[in-house]
Amino acid sequence: MVEGVQIHSSQAKEAQQQILTEDALKFLAALHRTFESTRQSLLVARETVQQRLDAGQQLDFPSETAHIRADPSWLCAPPGPGLEDRRVEITGPTDRKMVINALNSGTKTFMADFEDANSPTFANMLNGQVNLRDAIRRQIDFESGGKSYKLKENPAVLIVRPRGWHLDEPRVTVDNQPVSASLFDFALYFFHNAHELVSRGYGPYFYLPKMEHYLEARLWNDVFNFSQSYIGMPHGTIRATVLIETLPAAFQMEEILFELRTHSAGLNCGRWDYIFSFIKRRRADRSAVLPDRKDVTMEVGFMDAYVRLLIQTCHKRRVAAMGGMSAQIPIKNDPKANEIAMAKVRADKLREVTNGHDGTWIAHPLINDIAMEIFNKHMLGPNQYHIRREDVKVAAADLLNTNVPGKVTSEGVRSNVETALAYSGAWLGGNGCIPLNWLMEDAATAEITRIQLWQWVKYSIRTADTGEVITTAYVDKLVDEIAPTLRSATITEENLDIVSRYLKAQVRRDWPSEFLTSDLMGYLAVRDGCPAAWQRSVL
Known part of the structure; x- marks a missing residue:
């Protein structure tokens, strides 16, 4: 349908017809042709950083952006409509039943995930786009096993997480190159839904994963400006929350916010990917060997430092500092084991709200009551931007602290x-x-x-x-x-x-x-x- 664009899959034909329209593909192709070379250069830059780390160089706060960190005058955009209060956010993949249940869960927002909670089969990616489009228009009724699923009044506010910059989408090529998976997920959702979201009083909201440098945030900001111009939408309508889930990004939180400041909705502690990145980026450093996964908690030195710095950074710039995900889920048919698991969730959410987080993540609707009760008790306003945490002093050594109690068993x-x-x-x-x-x-x-x-x-x-x-x-x-x-x-x-x-x-x-x-x-x-x-x- 569009010159230079090829679809290399016969899967999900009906969804393809609805989502991969001629105009949507033209938009995707325009994004690819404008930004692909920049994306590739940034991925090469990641490799260069890794080579330096392997050679013994230590990560530090960038000297070239010290003036940005020192300047108290700049602030990020105010919260988008519906994002003022994000005290509990539920996350999950974009299958139809999950979308309905998550939107009905009673949480403030739902992060619909095309990334880590999703297996990117072409059918999953395209049907997910159909499901979100239908949910936005309140046309997502669904029946399964004799049970009917319908949206309630006042569902959670929708936020979408596209895949990271490192991933390709091989089922679609432009000029014989696979498109960026990030741009594929973003483009189709934005093109089909941005105006509809605004007409309903909200906006196109995103979670941005796996970034490692502030220039990667600049690329997203350029994509946002291009896209808003393309469809005739005022700049600054988009809002994006960045997951700080790589070790290099922890040293560039303020710079990432600065690059996205006209579109920023804050930062999130992506704790599990952060642990993964901590090991991966320090792969040549034997002192960075960590104990059993269960022992690498949010209380250990390098994790606690990262959390405190993130909260301080966000509140300094007047945006949300979002907490992360407890891994525990409800345990059926074993009340004692379930109470132990839920006690861990309570302790985790209490730690987050008393540290100053403005919200938290859950993976199961049955945990909403626990998280909501704790945040309602300890966060009386819509957020905690007023808690500046000026007592926090985090040095590079704190973010690299490998003194982690525990053993490998x-x-x-x-x-x-x-x-x-x-x-x-x-x-x-x-x-x-x-x-x-x-x-x-x-x-x-x-x-x-x-x-x-x-x-x-x-x-x-x-x-x-x-x-x-x-x-x-x-x-x-x-x-x-x-x-x-x-x-x-x-x-x-x-x-x-x-x-x-x-x-x-x-x-x-x-x-x-x-x-x-x-x-x-x-x-x-x-x-x-x-x-x-x-x-x-x-x-």
Whole structure:
């Protein structure tokens, strides 16, 4: 339909006809042709930073932007309509039932996720766009198993998370290049819904993931300005919250806000990806070896410093400092175990609100009452921008503090293998968010397990309880033992074989892959109809 644009999939034909319209594809192609070269240069810059870190250079606050951090005069835009009070936000993928339940959950906002809680099959990506379009227009009624799902009055305010800058969308090419997955998700949602959202009293709101440099935020701001001009919308209508979930970004929080200041809705503590990035970016530093995943809590030094700096930074610039996700989910049929799990949630949310956060994340509607009760008790206004935290003094060394109490245990190794296999197997099967051992696992938590296994093998760590050295053979044995136990209707033998070989290959690499989603995307792409060349060898 559009010169230079090709669709390389026959999946979700009906959704393609509704979403991949001629005008929408023209808009996507214009974004690609304007911004793709900048995106690629920024991804190369990430590699350059990693090489410097591998050579022993330490991360620090950028000297070239000291004047931005020192200038008290600049502030970010005021909250967009419906974003003044964000005390509880629910997150989840964009399947139709989830969208309805999340919007009806009683939370203030719903982050509809095309990223870490989503498996990016073409059907998932396009049907998700259809579901959000219908939800905005209050046309999303749905029936399943004899049960009817309908939107209630006053649903949660919608925020959308596109995929990160590092990801391609191989099912759509422009001038024989795959488009940016970020721009694909953003463009289709914005083009079809921005004016409708404004007419209903809100606006196009986004969560922006995985950035590592303030120039990546500048790129998003340029995309916003271009896009608003393209459809005839005033600049500054868009609002975007940035997830601080990479170690380099923690040193550039003010700069990221500055670049997006006319569109900013604040920052979020993306805690799980942050732990993953902390290990990955310090991969050459043996002192950065962390203990079992369960021991890397929000109270450990480097995590606490990052939280306090984020709250101080946001409130200095008058935007929301959003808390993160507790992994616990309700446990049915075991009241005692459920109370222990919910006590952890209460403690986590109490820590966040008393630290000064303006809101928190939940992954399950049944946790809304717990989170809402705690924030209602301790946050009497719509937010806590007035809590400036001028007592906070965070140095670079605090963000790099590796003094983390805890040990590497045989159970921790086993748990990581199980989580990496179960999640990756489900992801290949089209499910990007799974409950496992009463924790909600998504791509971020799976990435922690993968990177920890690599790190423990790389540095020949011994388990504290058995004294065994964690080697490739050690991991191989666990993979072979655990994988057969995970087979189910949703995790097939074929997919388990792929992810088993993938995990074994990962722990043998000199350096770990950047993202498992990048590595495994080729399998989804080929199944969706892309050329076999997309399935590059990662095993």
